[in-house]
Amino acid sequence: MSEPTLNFREVSRVTCMVHQPLGAKVTDCLVGMGAHTVLVENARAVRQHIRPRPWVFPGHSMEIHGTPVEVFRTTVPRESAEAVMRALIEVLDLERPGHGALYIQDLLEHSLLEPPVLRVQSEKEGLILRDLTLLTGILSQVGGGDALAKSALKLGACVPVITRGMGTGIRDQLGLLRITIPPEKEWVHLMLPAQDAVGIQRLLIEDARMDRAGGGFLYQTPVRAGVVDPLLRIGRQEHAASMEQVIAAMDELKCGTGWRKRYGDLEDPRNEKMRPFRRNHREITFICTEGRVDAFVRAAMRVGAGGATTARVRCLSESDFEGGIGARERGILCVPAGRADAVIEALYETEKQLEDTHCRIQVLDAPSVFSHQR
Amino acid sequence: MLKARQNSTRMKSTDQTRIHIPISTAASMVGSYVRGRILEQIKSVAFIILYLLAFQLFVLGSTPSNALRVAAGLGLVILGLTFFLEGLILGLMPLGERVGVRLPRKCGIFLIVVFGLLLGLGSTYAEPAIATLSTAGSTVTAWGSPLLYRLLNDSPALLVASIALGVGVAVGVGMFRFYYGFSIKPFIFTLMPLLLGLSVYCALDANLRNILGLAWDAGAVTTGAVTVPLVLALGIGVSRASGKREDAAGGFGIIMLASAFPILGVMILGVALNPTTSRPMAETDFFAPEYRERALRLFPDESALLRHAFQHGSEAGRKAFFGGESSEYHAALRRLGRPEGRAMIPASMSAAEWLIRRASESERAFLTREVPGFASSPRETATAWASVLREEFASALLAVLPLTLLLAVVLFLFLRDRPRHVDEVVLGVGLALMGMTLLTMGIRTGLAPLGDEVGRPLPRVFRSVPREEGRIILEPFDPEQVLTGFTPEGRPHRFFYFTERGTTPRPVVFHPDQYDPETGRYEHVLERPPLFGPQLTLAGIAMVFLFAFGLGFGSTQAEPALSALGRTVEELTVGTIKRTGVVRAVSLGVGLGLMMGVARILYDIPIVWLLLPPYLLLLPLTYWSEEDFAGIAWDCGGVTTGGITVPLVLAMGLGIGGELNVTDGFGVLAMASAYPILTVLLFGMMVRARQRKGLQNVREEDGDE
Incomplete structure (x- = not known):
């Protein structure tokens, strides 16, 4: 094999978060189109569940209810992305509430594999929202994701999807004392109207108490287009249509989510409330064979990255099975734009030194990053 | 996450890879970590300890003898569980998973299956179930169940080999399944009807009928506290590496195979040995001199045969042994008073107990008259702590080290890989070793005696005569x-x-x-006197059922292997199925299973009648349930009967069985394995139905539009 060269391509990442029983359809659809790397992760979608109180007790109770979801990710050429999206919407019937959500993000990717040439045809017309932002929260404790999800549901933001990950970095430098700090993290994915993202981000930080030491990490990444799942609430419905259905209908009528704008004054960076937010960061994602992730994290930390959050994912598409092993790890680093090149270079050098890493490096803007600072 | 900025004030970083923390901070971190873990284990064992104490104090009206030793033992159980579970999580499971993930990378399916076979064989020899099975079969007689006696006492090596081969084949088949991403359901639908059909066949034969309990119990107890998490982690690794879509919650189903194949192995062994084994017969015929040559096929010599007559037989059998020669018979009775004659009496009984339970009226009178002081022979004293520590450490070493070394050798030398944190794995193995030693010591000195003190006198609650x-x-x-x-x-x-x-x-x-x-x-x-008076035996029986349920429910909650499985389930399903939900469903199932097991002993119900209904119900339920829950539920059946449940269940089973002169204490553990599958499948269907309900409603509303 010839020595790889750092070569970034402009691609789109398609992320599809679907109700678990629909997962097989996604795989069949993507593999059928010719996508050569489909990464899958188990997740849970969190909704409010309203039901009558048991026995003779009056009224209704509301609790947080998790349903199993599978998150599929694949990268496709930018020009095919929307066609892939439409095909998936059609196959999965994503216009029905509860089936799931889908979004595409434009990014730069380094991979030894050429982007796939996809055989995709879909004439499906439907509502695709173009003014969305992905808000990603990384919470330091298992169960912490529920607090953030609860706040998001209370704000009527979207259906939060939670996955699990592991924190690496500073913890690994404590020697054996690291066992006293749980490595588990919860990863919360929220799709929000772009114009309200900062406001909701700020409210979530306050509501989920992320403005404290060890509270977590919350950042935005841009979304090119997406379809959201409007089923925020399950159970008793008191009106002819639920609020979520009304919102979905309004989005369709207004051709977007612009009409929902609620937190206009916060957009101004001079606003005092915006001071804790750090601007101009990059989200660097690397995907490698399971077991190799530590080498990449160490290399990134040597050049200034603060640490990474990793998750185990399964690679489904057999055309990517050069090594015959489907176990992959996905790591995410959020670094200031000025340091991004050095980190990417370090990751690339690590890839060159190690065997069978099947490494992919993806870079995306992260315009608003928050974590507690003293 | 600890921030770099904090380091400057609290921590001192000397290089990029290691942060040095002040001792006081480190001590506080360790203290808080240990406190949390111990509290978790106190919660898990609190129910069973309080339940046993309450039953002893308020129902049986007695107090724990040697309370200090029992209390120290219970403390060791908590500490042992804490260390052992942490050892599993830090050391054994990551090691197993790493090997599982890397194995398909370097080896073909043939080598993976061979490795699985070796691991299964090794795990059975490392955590021998034969000790448990021997205890359950301690009341088996050579004339009543010759085949069962032969398997347990004459050919235990063959029995262990059949179980080991069963587990080995199971792990090998499990690896094959994960590698190709096959569903567990076809395996269940093939194996279970085969096992049930073979059970019905065995039930029709007088000799084979008696080994059914042994076979099904062997399936239940063979998967130990170390084997379950290791094999589960290995399976999860291979499953993830295979990258098949079917394995969304992959890794489950292997424990079920490791329970089913040993049952098959024992039954096949029984069928093979049956033609060369004598049929069940009367005790006097068995001990008669004219049958001596055939009887000695089951015993090494005549002295062992006579010992069996004294330990399990009646006066008629002992007299038959001497062919009616009363002088030789009386000489043998006199020898009981000498130190070498003491071996004739079971080690678990004092001479006085033997006189009451086994000796006839005339033998009692003879011994009181001819061997003065025989009845006052001292009871077996409690083993010294040092000796218990030595013995339990040796068995923990055998259970933990060989399997760990096998995995480590494969990982380091063969796969040329290493765990993510080698120091953490070494610490984990050390903790598992220490935890298992403390846990088994605590069970032996605290929990088991407590269970024994409640389980053995349990027949008092349903007996109608003094x-x-x-x-x-x-x-x-x-x-x-x-x-x-x-x-x-x-x-x-x-x-x-x-x-x-x-x-x-x-x-x-x-x-x-x-x-x-x-x-x-x-x-x-x-x-x-009878506890509830002569008219209240029904209430007494109800009390026994209640006790059995509580015992199963409480002890299962503290099982470390189940805790590890529940944790894995919660992790793989990202919290959509909670660990507590799985543990409760399994505990409920074990409670129900123990009630059925007690019913078998109380009413002498043939085991096949108790096995058929739950398993026949399980097959359609499995068909309808989802793939992940089918694997989880059938695995739960294998993990329930661990180190905490088994001694308590055996004490209860043997207590009741001894009172009712039941041939053996088998079957209770098999029931404790069958019902958790049922409860977990139902729990899974309930969870999924609830998860889908809301979404279904929305689809209907959309359809109406």
């Missing part, structure tokens, strides 16, 4: 002091006042036949 508990010789006895009392009908009866140590005098009935005027001795029989 039971003889012992005899005391009153010497000299003055018949002049015997008083006369009258019944309401005016009938006279004679009684005297008897004062036990530390109690107030109480009247006891005088039996003239127990007084020997020549020696001036009166033999006073100590009796325990």
Whole structure:
């Protein structure tokens, strides 16, 4: 094999978060189109569940209810992305509430594999929202994701999807004392109207108490287009249509989510409330064979990255099975734009030194990053 | 996350890879970590300990003997569980998973299956289930169940080999399944009807019928506390590496195979040995000299055969052994008083207990007359702590080290890989070793004796007649002091006042036949009255069922292997199925299973009748349930019967079985494995139905539009 060269391509990442029983359809659809790397992760979608109180007790109770979801990710050429999206919407019937959500993000990717040439045809017309932002929260404790999800549901933001990950970095430098700090993290994915993202981000930080030491990490990444799942609430419905259905209908009528704008004054960076937010960061994602992730994290930390959050994912598409092993790890680093090149270079050098890493490096803007600072 | 900025104030970083933390901060971190883990384990064992104590204090009306030792043992159980679970999470499971992930990278399917086979074989020899099975079969007689006796006592090596081969094949088949991403359901639908059909076939044969309990119990107990998490982690690794879509919650189903194949192995062994084994027969025929040659096929020599007659037989059997020669028979009885004769009596019984339980009236009279002081032979004293520590450490070493070394050798030398944190894995293996030693020590000195004190006298709660508990010789006895009392009908009866140590005098009935005027001795029989009175045996039986349920429910909650499985389930399903939900469903199933097991002993129900209904119900439920829950549920059946449940269940089963003269204590554990599958499948269907309900409603509403 010839020595790889750092070569970034402009691609789109398609992320599809679907109700678990629909997962097989996604795989069949993507593999059928010719996508050569489909990464899958188990997740849970969190909704409010309203039901009558048991026995003779009056009224209704509301609790947080998790349903199993599978998150599929694949990268496709930018020009095919929307066609892939439409095909998936059609196959999965994503216009029905509860089936799931889908979004595409434009990014730069380094991979030894050429982007796939996809055989995709879909004439499906439907509502695709173009003014969305992905808000990603990384919470330091298992169960912490529920607090953030609860706040998001209370704000009527979207259906939060939670996955699990592991924190690496500073913890690994404590020697054996690291066992006293749980490595588990919860990863919360929220799709929000772009114009309200900062406001909701700020409210979530306050509501989920992320403005404290060890509270977590919350950042935005841009979304090119997406379809959201409007089923925020399950159970008793008191009106002819639920609020979520009304919102979905309004989005369709207004051709977007612009009409929902609620937190206009916060957009101004001079606003005092915006001071804790750090601007101009990059989200660097690397995907490698399971077991190799530590080498990449160490290399990134040597050049200034603060640490990474990793998750185990399964690679489904057999055309990517050069090594015959489907176990992959996905790591995410959020670094200031000025340091991004050095980190990417370090990751690339690590890839060159190690065997069978099947490494992919993806870079995306992260315009608003928050974590507690003293 | 700890921030770099914090380091400058609290921590001192000397290089990029290691942060040095002040000792006080480190101590506080470790303290808080250990406190959290210990509290978690206190919560998990609190129910069973309080339940046993409450039952002993309030129902049986007795107090724990040697309370300090029992309390220390219970403390060790908590510490042991804490260390062991942490050892599993830090060391054994990551090691198993790493090997599982890397194995398909370097090896073909053939080598993976061979590795699985070796691991399965090794795990059975490392955590021998034969000790548990021997305890459950300690009351088996060579004349009543010759085949069962042969398997347990004459050919235990063959029995262990059949179980080991079963587990080995199971792990190998499991690896094959994960590698190709096959569903667990076809395996269930092939294996279970085969096992049930073979059970029905065995039930029709007088000799094979008796090994059914052994076979199904072997399936239940063979998967130990180390094997389950290791094999589960390995399976999860291989499953993830295979990258098949079907394995969304992959890794489950292998414990089910490791339970089913040993059942098959034991039954096949039984069928193979049956033609060369004698049929069940009467005790006197078995011990008769003319049958001696055939009887000796089951025993190494005549002395072992005679020992069996003394340990399990009746007076008729012992007399038959000597062919009616009373002089030789009496000489053998006299030898019981000598140190070498003590071996004739079961080690678990004192001489006085043997006199009450096994000896006949005439033997008792003979021994009291001819071997003075025989009845007062001291009871077996509690083993010293140092000796317990030595023994349990040796078995923990055997259980943990060989399997860990096998995995480590494969990972380091063969796969040329290493765990993510080698130091953490080494610490984990050390903790698992220490935890298992402390846990088994604690079970042996605390939990098991406590369970024994409640389980063995349990028949009192359903017995309708008083039971003889012992005899005391009153010497000299003055018949002049015997008083006369009258019944309401005016009938006279004679009684005297008897004062036990530390109690107030109480009247006891005088039996003239127990007084020997020549020696001036009166033999006073100590009796325990029925707990609920003669009319309340039904209430007593209900109480036994309640006890069995609580025992199963409580002990299962503390099982470390189940805790590890529940944790894995929660992790793989990202919290959509909670660990507590799985543990509760399994505990409920074990409770129900134990009730059925007790019913089998109480009403002498053939085991096949208890096995068929739950398993026949399980097959359609499995068909309808989702793939992930099918694997989880059938695995739960294998993990329930671990180190905490088994000694407690055996104490209860043998207590009741001994009272009712049941051939063996088998079957209870098999029931405790079957019902959790049922409850977890139902729990899974309920969870999924609830998860889908809301979404379904929305689809219907959309359809209406």
